[in-house]
Amino acid sequence: MKLKSLLLGGVFALAIAGSASAEDKRLHMIVCGDNTGAGIPLQTEVINQWEAANAGYKVDVEFVPWGQCQEKSTTLASAGNPPAIAYMGSRTLKQLAKNDLIIPVDMTEEEKATYAPPILGTITADGKQWGLPRAFSTKALYWNKDLFAKAGLDPENPPKTWDEMYEAAKAIKEKTDADGVGLAAASFDNTMHQFLNYLYSNGGEVINADGEITFNSPNTVEAVAFYGKLATVSQPGPVAYDRAKLRPLFTEGRIGMFISGPWERAQVGDVNWGVTRVPAGPNGKHGTLLITDSLAVFKGSGVEEQALSLGKLLTNPENQVAFELGEGFTPLRDMPQVRELAAKDPTWAPFLEAIPDGGPEPFVTDYVGMQDAINEALQAVVLGEMEAAEAVEIAAEALEAVK
């Protein structure tokens, strides 16, 4: 009798628990990276707040390593089993939107006004916003002051133009044991990113606001030619290097300069370094590539409305800036905390000042196709197999197929 009562009680308890969880609707959220960042507990706290305010909905957060993250979300969506909301590189948003896999995030004018226009440009296609910016970076030029001094250059006066940059790199290469500049030209996405810093510093662009390919321009030819020229004063074999491989060269004092993001500030080690805006090209001003990653709301999950409300809560100005400061990302918005940060640590200045002059990752429908076309042009010039004008012309033709 006792055993029977226990069994019945157990079954009853399980039934209640089962019915309770069955009532909850699940929001599958895919987050790229791991859960070790200092911003993650803050994100969890916001999710808990949202769940408390939205009874009957539970958020299942899944952390996926960067290498597979975007492919996983996209493949799930293509197979008809999309996550409710997922962290995606903003460059993929147009492709996802074109394939009807995500919904627009319908920002109010007030929400739009909280972002600098170039940042809004990274998520806008066909007049609509397709993602909620979650992470952001700009780039600047790091230089090794000791190598500058050894080469007879003023260590406190970094290059401001391409000519100055080349001359400084040449002096370092000739007068020290180090190479002048770290250059990335591997078959990898950040090769194109590195190049776009130069392109945007010379008034060039890949695609205009009307969706026309404008890559084949004198500005681009100059930028590609300069990339090739830098290869003569860079570390040997830049085609074997992506951006991540340049940091060890900088920390070991083997290169005088390299372009990268604010995260390097904590990682360049004992080098006597400085950081400044990306040097300006002959036809432009100090530019930078603006990269954002966004939370995209997928179509067909059945909880689109709730996913959007969760995304907006996570990315509202207060929650977003707390998350960014925790994770060490470049802040997306001009907030009092950000101004305080810049005042306290002046090495943030080149990254924050660059925002209004930055350009977005080009919005196309085949991002990898674009990346391959541009990288091939750069490699052709860096390897000395083609003149810049010819390489740009071929790349522009290839880009027509992926816009």
Place this chain on the structure above:
Amino acid sequence: MAVAKTQRDYFPYLLLVPASAVMLAIVAYPLYETFRLSFTNTSMSPNFEYVGFENYEKIMSKRFPEVIARTFYWMSLSVALKMLIGTLGAVLLNAAVPGRALFRVLVMPPWVIPIAIGVFIWGWMYNGQFGMISGMAQRIGILDAPFEFLAYKNSAFFATIVTDVWIGVPMVTLYLLAAMQSIPKDLYEAAWVDGASRMYRFRRITLPLIIPSIATMALLSAIATFNSFDIIWILTEGGPRNATTTMIIDTYKTAISRFKYGEGAARTVMICLFLGTFTLVYFMLLNRLAKRSPHNAK
């Protein structure tokens, strides 16, 4: 009696049902789906249309023929080197030398180490600034400056082959060693009594008797090498300027990186056709060779 006869007739077929079902589910159905997909314009969107032979026309008109030629060149060089070094290694490991067991263990690491880790190590070895190869070459005076092996078309192409050979040789060596050890010892003893030299014994006894094993291993190695993905992807991602883009890398880039599932499926069908034809021709040649062999069973 009639019932018993029926049972006897159908029973063997019943036994084949589970295996056939599994084969249908994991081989035939995916192959059929890939074939069907290759005639569609399937991309990210769940909606698609049948486009006939458009995907095949598209890939044949682009640089795919160049990729096919490169794949066969890469595979031939790699397999030839693996077979050569593997056979040599098997002969040496089969020799009666002290510490033979230790050498047999030492040949294993490239095979035992997870491929990705081994390839990352090779990636660093090929690095010009910090890598061992460039560093040693500079010390002994072959190079006067750091050389990036993965930065140039030719050096990257051969560097990927060297890594593939390093990973593939242990399997060839051990397989051929097993084949050599299955040769009856009395054949060697009789030849030795007749005054046959070591080279003569190898040429007239060992080699003819392990030829079927060499042929089988070469075929298996060729298929594995043809489909080798991780080595090239980790080292070069198919670069520089597509110098190491083989059919499998090209297919991955198309189908997975660019989400062009239809075009990717067409490339996969091409790979199946190439490998199928290659295997067929290979076996036909092998059969012809076996018939001509003096050791062919009468």
